[in-house]
Amino acid sequence: MGLLVDGKWQDKWYDTEENGGRFEREDAGFRNWITADGSAGPTGVGGFKAEPDRYHLYVSLACPWAHRTLIYRKLKGLEQIIPISVVNPYMGENGWTFAEGEGVIPDPLIHADYAYELYIKAKPNYTGRVTVPILWDKKTNTIVSNESSEIIRMFNSAFDDVGALAGDFSPASLLPEIDDINAFVYTTINNGVYKAGFSTTQEAYEEAVIELFAALDTLEARLADKRYLTGSTITEADWRLFTTLVRFDAVYVGHFKCNLRRIIDYPNLWGYLRDLYQVPGIAETVNMEHIKQHYYTSHANINPTRIIPIGPAIDFTTAHHRDQL
Numbered sequence: 001m002g003l004l005v006d007g008k009w010q011d012k013w014y015d016t017e018e019n020g021g022r023f024e025r026e027d028a029g030f031r032n033w034i035t036a037d038g039s040a041g042p043t044g045v046g047g048f049k050a051e052p053d054r055y056h057l058y059v060s061l062a063c064p065w066a067h068r069t070l071i072y073r074k075l076k077g078l079e080q081i082i083p084i085s086v087v088n089p090y091m092g093e094n095g096w097t098f099a100e101g102e103g104v105i106p107d108p109l110i111h112a113d114y115a116y117e118l119y120i121k122a123k124p125n126y127t128g129r130v131t132v133p134i135l136w137d138k139k140t141n142t143i144v145s146n147e148s149s150e151i152i153r154m155f156n157s158a159f160d161d162v163g164a165l166a167g168d169f170s171p172a173s174l175l176p177e178i179d180d181i182n183a184f185v186y187t188t189i190n191n192g193v194y195k196a197g198f199s200t201t202q203e204a205y206e207e208a209v210i211e212l213f214a215a216l217d218t219l220e221a222r223l224a225d226k227r228y229l230t231g232s233t234i235t236e237a238d239w240r241l242f243t244t245l246v247r248f249d250a251v252y253v254g255h256f257k258c259n260l261r262r263i264i265d266y267p268n269l270w271g272y273l274r275d276l277y278q279v280p281g282i283a284e285t286v287n288m289e290h291i292k293q294h295y296y297t298s299h300a301n302i303n304p305t306r307i308i309p310i311g312p313a314i315d316f317t318t319a320h321h322r323d324q325l
């Protein structure tokens with residue numbers, strides 16, 4: 001685990017000392033957008049037109065942020081249009097690597113051993129953390145974006161005229177509501193589990209866990225009479241919540257000490273999670289081996305023995321009956 005400083009790799013864990021033991025996530029460094037006509041998106045520069053076989057996506061199957069992009073790639077039928085590479089689940093002193101392992105797909109473009117090489121190739125003096133997902137442009141040899149929330153918005157519509165499947169998970173009419181839910185879910189849940197797990201003081205940990213479970217309680221109530229977060233259709237808000245929920249009982253309860261309750265203890269959230277998991281194509285994007293291996297072996301300060309628990313035995317495929325709502 002580390003970061004690049006002026007294009008040089010440094011092996012360093014997150015610094016929580018300045019914020020009373022609190023983990024603070026750094027903003028992503030590459031924020032351009034692929035658009036249908038190549039014009040600039042909401043941030044960054046233009047020049048990234050949606051074209052088949054121009055872009056490459058680097059992901060970790062363990063990472064909840066990268067998982068969002070894999071879900072959209074699947075649902076929008078972008079598999080032929082945007083190929084992927086998959087990093088090794090173990091993130092050690094060199095950060096993410098393409099070291100051989102089950103499920104790893106090496107980098108066909110610059111044949112990188114380490115993900116940080118892609119960042120240096122894109123920007124030789126890059127300073128910042130080396131995170132996945134990474135959306136790469138083969139034409140200009142650079143990173144278009146390393147911000148998952150923006151990559152999924154691109155995947156949602158930019159490729160619609162070049163072979164993507166129909167489907168809009170952030171329709172204009174629901175966008176304000178989706179954005180509100182996203183902001184709440186990001187702070188309290190998506191990033192909340194990390195704030196709990198990476199905190200280095202009791203106070204910071206408790207603050208995060210209490211906020212996290214209050215948020216889960218709120219969503220449990222919301223999902224009592226709504227099949228999905230905004231109502232009867234699946235939106236981006238659901239997919240963004242899904243990638244955290246699907247990891248929760250296997251990893252966040254034990255490894256990140258988010259253990260007031262499990263997702264299976266919440267009848268509505270548990271049914272909702274199974275409902276989303278059973279959407280065609282989604283189960284294939286969930287790799288529980290990579291998920292468990294990554295967390296339990298990569299954070300030696302949290303789990304020094306690197307023992308991976310064998311449980312819990314969870315079955316995401318049982319009937320959910322949420323279609324009756």
Ligand SMILES: N[C@@H](CCC(=O)N[C@@H](CS)C(=O)NCC(=O)O)C(=O)O
Binds near residue numbers: 001062146149
């Ligand atoms: N804001 C980014 C965050 C991505 C992120 O933090 N990914 C994690 C993996 S789950 C990572 O690569 N961490 C490496 C590090 O922080 O050094 C996004 O949503 O795309």
